Amino acid sequence: MSLVHSPVLMFLVSIIAGFIGAMSGMGGGIVLIPALTLVGIPIKHAIAISIVSVIATSSGAASAYVRDGVTNLKIGMFLEMFTIVGAIVGAAVTIASGDAFLFIAFGLVLLFSWGTLFVRKHSDDHYDRPSDRITEWLEHHGSYHDYAAGKTITYRGRRAWLGGPCMFGAGFIAGLLGIGAGALKVLILDLAMGLPPKVSTTTSNLIIGVTALAGTSVYIAAGYVDPGLAAPVILGVVPGALIGTRLLRRLSNLAIRNFFLVVLFLLGIEMLLRGFGLFGG
Amino acid sequence: MNASSPPRPQNLHAPTDKEEVDERRMELMVSYLLLAGVVLSIASLLLGLVLDWVHHGTLRLVYLIKGVNYFQFFVHDIAAFAGPHVWASRTFVNLGIALLMFTPFFRVVASVVFFALEERNIKYTFFTFFVAAVLSYSLFLR
Known part of the structure; x- marks a missing residue:
């Protein structure tokens, strides 16, 4: 197993992965891991490097969203309790797993997340409806100013009792595959907890950073994180994602x-085929 | 429709009561903590790679972190700044990774303090404390 790779190559691959991840709305990790395995990095190392870089992209974006006042910190911090435990379990499963399983799981999650991009979320003008008692007790409510619509939107969350356990699953996937799993988190926030789309995407982003940290700690402990490879990847993914997000807004x-x-x-199909031993190594 | 749209308010949430003021202060704290952590981390990683390139004329920095937990790793790295290898590229790359991991962790710890002392919200003090405790446990893994 040769881990000697040119950091310049890693940097270039990562900047493209960050860019495509942002442009497609799928996140950097989901492009980065297939790309890293294609240039010869073993999948577990690719997962470990990716999850470190997810902390950077998530925290950078979360900083801006939180400042804009759209992210709901209480909902995020409540759900983090579930995602971090999921991420630790997921990362432990990866360390014990064979590569074929990881390729197949990755392919399936990639294709599923891909599918969720086409499920247009419920759009609802009545986010301020009375909620259930647990969710009320958890103070899952808030408001933000929507500049596009030119009004302040007040909302109340729902079904926190369902959202929490579902988030354990999203955290598990994030830890297992080294991705942010933003598509799954947004789906839960949107469908189970009934939050407005902007609150879902920005709150999901906040949760991703802490979840990735929980996963990273397991990969570091197991010796899968190579800082010499992680450094150029982080330095590539972050500007790649920044450029992608900016361009997407103007496009x-x-x-x-x-x-x-x-x-x-x-890429999803390719990962599946590799998992079944039908393509590449 | 109003023909002349009012200018964007500087403060997105015009604070009306204690809860909103607290919320806004917390948002700003979290936002700046995250930004500072990421910027410092990236600067350190970049400096590490530049130093590697200056020292060796090429970029070939490959090693694994093994057999230490995160806190040992961090302390060890800080200690390296007092040693003879201050300008070793590894020192800065390690510091960059350590700072990056510290960013969300510190955000959670700061939230515990904020909920406990500023907002005096027992529920959320407990929730964030749980997150901080699980993260601390996982960072002690080796």
């Missing part, structure tokens, strides 16, 4: 985004 033509969605779909 009126969705053709480029659709192109990246096709690329992601193919």
Whole structure:
């Protein structure tokens, strides 16, 4: 197993992965791991490097979202209790697993997350409905100013009792595969907990950083984190994601985004095929 | 429709009561902590790679962190700054990774303190304390 790779190559691969991750809305890790395995990094090392870089991309983005006052800190901090335990368990399972299982799991999660991009979330003008007692007790409510709509939106969360345990699952996937698993988290916040889309995406982002840290700690303890490889990856993914996010906001033509969605779909298939030993190594 | 739209308010949440003021203060604290952590970490990683390149004329920094827990790793790295290898590229790359991991951890610990002392919210003090405790446990793994 040769881990000697050019940091310049790692940097270039990562900047592209961060860019595609942001442009497609899927997150850096989900592109990074297939890309790293394609340049010859063993999948467990790729997962470990990716989850370290997820802390950076998540924290950087969360900083801006939290300052804008859209992220709901209480909902995030409540759900973190579940995701971090899930991430620790997930990372431990990865360390004990064979590579084929990880390729297949990765392919399936990638394709599932890909599918969720097309499920347009429920759009609801009545986010301020009375909630259940547990959710009320947990103080899962808030408001934010929506500049596009030009109004302040007040909302109340729902079904925290369902959202919490589901988040254990999202954390498990994040720890298992070294990704943010943002698509799953947003799905839970949106469908189970009934939050407005902007609150879902930004709160999911906040949770991702702490969840990735829990996973990272297990990978570090197991000796899978190579700082010499992680450094150029982090230095690549962060600006890649920044450029991608900025460009996405200005882009009126969705053709480029659709192109990246096709690329992601193919990456998912490729990971599955490798898991079944039908493609590559 | 109002023809002349009002200018964007500077403060997104015009604070009306204690809870909102607390919330806004917490948001700003979390936001700046995260930003500072990521910026310092990236600067350190970049400096480490530049030093590696200066020392060796190439970038080939490959090693694994093994057999230490995070806190030992962090302390060991800080200690390296007092040693003879201050300008070793590894010192800065390690510091970058350590700072990056410390960023969300510190955010959680700061939240515990904030909920306990500022907002005096027992529920959320307990929740964030639980998160901080599990993270501390996982960071002690080796």
